[in-house]
Amino acid sequence: MASEIKVDTISEKTSANGVAIDSVTLKDGGATLTAPLILADGSASAPTITNTGDTNCGLLFSAADTMAFSAGGTSQFTMADGVIAPVTDNDVDLGTSSLEFKDGYFDGTLYCDTLNLAGTNHTSISSPITALNNATANELVTVGATTTELEAESLLTFDAASDPPLLYCEGIVELRHSGDASRMLRFDANRGTGGDSLGSVEWQWNNTTVAKIEAIAGADTTNKDDSSVYIHTRTSGSALTNSVRFQHNQTNCFSNNDSFATTYLMDINGTGTIMRLNRADDGAMVVFQSAGSTEGNVSISGSTCTYTTFTGAHWSQLSDNSKPTILQGTVMETINEMCDWYVVEFLNKEGKTVKEQHLLQAGQSAGDVINHTYEDETVEATIVKEENNNLAKVKISDSEDSKAVYGVFQTWDEDNDMNVVGLGTFVIRVHSGETVAIGDLLSSKGDGTAKVQADDIMRARTIAKVTSTIKQTTYADDSYTVPCTLHCG
Numbered sequence: 001m002a003s004e005i006k007v008d009t010i011s012e013k014t015s016a017n018g019v020a021i022d023s024v025t026l027k028d029g030g031a032t033l034t035a036p037l038i039l040a041d042g043s044a045s046a047p048t049i050t051n052t053g054d055t056n057c058g059l060l061f062s063a064a065d066t067m068a069f070s071a072g073g074t075s076q077f078t079m080a081d082g083v084i085a086p087v088t089d090n091d092v093d094l095g096t097s098s099l100e101f102k103d104g105y106f107d108g109t110l111y112c113d114t115l116n117l118a119g120t121n122h123t124s125i126s127s128p129i130t131a132l133n134n135a136t137a138n139e140l141v142t143v144g145a146t147t148t149e150l151e152a153e154s155l156l157t158f159d160a161a162s163d164p165p166l167l168y169c170e171g172i173v174e175l176r177h178s179g180d181a182s183r184m185l186r187f188d189a190n191r192g193t194g195g196d197s198l199g200s201v202e203w204q205w206n207n208t209t210v211a212k213i214e215a216i217a218g219a220d221t222t223n224k225d226d227s228s229v230y231i232h233t234r235t236s237g238s239a240l241t242n243s244v245r246f247q248h249n250q251t252n253c254f255s256n257n258d259s260f261a262t263t264y265l266m267d268i269n270g271t272g273t274i275m276r277l278n279r280a281d282d283g284a285m286v287v288f289q290s291a292g293s294t295e296g297n298v299s300i301s302g303s304t305c306t307y308t309t310f311t312g313a314h315w316s317q318l319s320d321n322s323k324p325t326i327l328q329g330t331v332m333e334t335i336n337e338m339c340d341w342y343v344v345e346f347l348n349k350e351g352k353t354v355k356e357q358h359l360l361q362a363g364q365s366a367g368d369v370i371n372h373t374y375e376d377e378t379v380e381a382t383i384v385k386e387e388n389n390n391l392a393k394v395k396i397s398d399s400e401d402s403k404a405v406y407g408v409f410q411t412w413d414e415d416n417d418m419n420v421v422g423l424g425t426f427v428i429r430v431h432s433g434e435t436v437a438i439g440d441l442l443s444s445k446g447d448g449t450a451k452v453q454a455d456d457i458m459r460a461r462t463i464a465k466v467t468s469t470i471k472q473t474t475y476a477d478d479s480y481t482v483p484c485t486l487h488c489g
Contacts, residue, residue, distance in 0.1 A: 045073040062087075187215065194219035194376055195349060198227060210234045218248040219376030242350075248376075258352045262375060312423035312486075313410055315339065316394045321360075323416045326409045328473070329429035329481040330448040331397040331463060332420050333404040339391045339417075344372050344381035358383060359415050394420060400446035403460040407488045422488035428464045432478035440466045442484070449479050462487055 039061075042048030047058030047070045056073035066080045068087065075087040086092040095101050115122045175183035187199030200214035211233050218226030231244035245253040245260050253260040256270035268274050277285050284297040285305075296309045316332070317339045318324075344358045354374065364370070364383060372381035394406055407422030408429065430436055431449040442450040443461045450463055464484035474480040 044068070044070040044075040190224070191217045192221060193217070194221060209240055212240060258348070258350060259354055261356060310424040311410075311421055311426050313419040313421045314407065315391055315417045316406070316420045317417055318395065319393055321416055323412055326396065326412075326418070327429055327448075327475055327479070328409060328411070329427045330409040331429065331444050331450055332394040332406050332409055333397040333399065333402050333444070334392040334406045335395050335404075337393040338388050339393055341386040341388060342366065343384050343386055344370065345384050346372060346374065346379045346381035348374070355384075356381075357415065394418075396448040397444045398446055398448075400444060400451075401461045402444045402446075405444055405461065405463050405488055407486055408463070421486055423486055425467070425483065425485055427472050427481040428484045428486070429475070429479050429481050432480070436466045436469055436482060438466055438469060442466065458487065 039048045041062070042058075042060035044060065044062075045056050047056070047060040049060075050056075050058035057071050058069075060068050060070055060075075062068040062075060062078060063080075066078050068075045068078045070076065077084060077086045077092055113123065175185060177183055189196075189198045191198060194217055196217045198215040198217055200212050202209050203211040212231075214230045214232065216228045216230055217224070218228065220226050226248040228248045229246045230242050232240045233243050234240045241256075242258055242260075243255060245255075247253065247262050249262060251262050251265055251267060253262070253267040253269070255268070256272070259269045261267045261269065279285055279300060282299075282301045284299045286298045287294055288296045296307070299306050299308065316334075319335060319337055321340070340360070342358045342360050343355045345353055345355050348354050356372070356374070358372075358381075360383070366383050366385040368383045369380055370383065371378050373379075374381075392406070396409075397405060407420040408426060410419040410421045410426065412418050428442060429449050430442070431445045431447070431451055434445075434449075434451050436442070436452055439456075441453040441456060441458065441462050442464045443453045443459075444463065445451040453459070453462060464486045466482055466484050468483040471480045471482060
């Protein structure tokens with residue numbers, strides 16, 4: 001069946017092969033072009049290539065070697081040699097919030113004003129990135145099994161605590177510098193209360209925390225410049241327990257019952273054998289020094305343990321618990337009263353009972369509840385009297401040849417307790433009218449001094465034996481001290 005083609009006033013009947021007009025062959029079902037189709041440039045409102053019913057949307061030729069796409073009568077983007085560009089700056093989106101492209105491949109530089117990663121906008125890569133994956137918030141980076149390193153040239157920052165943790169590693173975390181420089185792992189927390197944790201390092205065994213090192217804020221919450229370090233360990237079947245403390249006041253504490261003192265440079269508190277010292281050969285086990293000079297030691301030789309130099313003393317008190325000046329070497333004798341010592345008992349933050357020495361103040365008695373300072377905090381504490389079944393109070397000897405002699409005065413301590421030396425080597429205060437010889441036995445004169453005993457027999461009244469007549473100290477009353485061995489027991 002033939003078709004009829006009419007072009008203006010020309011009418012032509014076509015066969016099955018169509019009809020050719022210049023380079024265009026027209027036939028049923030379409031047209032074939034054997035040369036370029038040359039069209040007008042068009043405009044944004046009337047593009048060259050468009051469709052019926054929507055003539056302001058299509059393609060046009062906006063400039064030499066440039067094709068543009070128009071929608072709604074407005075040019076959207078152009079395509080030229082080496083570039084696809086929007087017609088208006090910051091106007092055209094690539095994808096939508098619901099229709100996203102899959103993967104993007106760029107071999108060059110990607111420029112953008114704002115980068116949104118998993119819902120968070122970033123205007124600068126120098127700012128901390130808090131999320132960098134396509135699913136989980138607050139997870140910085142997930143390192144795959146084939147990745148060996150996560151590197152940060154400046155700061156690798158995490159925001160807040162989370163569970164699971166922000167950084168998870170099944171291998172080794174290493175801080176390394178290829179040059180001559182140190183590395184640092186820093187924890188910084190602006191805590192508001194003394195005793196709060198500033199950060200910790202924990203060790204787990206199959207998801208159970210078995211050890212921890214923790215920094216604890218000190219009491220100065222204004223300057224915020226003091227802290228302690230606690231070490232926690234765990235016994236099978238028990239809770240994590242604080243066993244070592246390096247306190248902010250430079251005291252060091254060790255305990256197996258969660259009881260610590262903050263007064264001493266070294267404090268060991270616990271149950272069972274406190275310390276074991278083992279030396280593989282003979283010699284000094286412990287050396288005692290003062291200002292760098294050795295004053296004594298504890299040594300072993302075979303099965304013999306030797307204390308050098310040995311001076312044995314007892315704690316004691318005066319009847320009124322006063323602390324007057326007493327000359328060293330003064331003869332002391334016991335009275336029929338027992339020494340009184342007190343402690344305060346209270347609960348620490350972990351709910352465990354703590355005891356600390358307490359000097360009883362005027363008006364206080366056992367059972368009173370008082371305010372007590374512990375680890376720079378004020379706690380309520382109860383005064384408790386300690387048990388004492390062997391240490392008697394003393395007075396300056398006022399009886400001649402007294403059998404109640406206890407020893408000689410050495411020194412006071414900070415708790416109004418005195419040391420009374422009763423055994424070993426020391427000095428003794430001798431009456432001004434007495435002349436002693438090496439080997440003389442001494443007994444009490446009755447005024448705090450000693451005299452030469454009438455015989456050379458060791459008796460109940462014997463205090464000491466003179467080892468040198470060289471006077472060590474001469475006092476205002478002309479009494480003097482000489483070296484001796486004390487035998488009061």
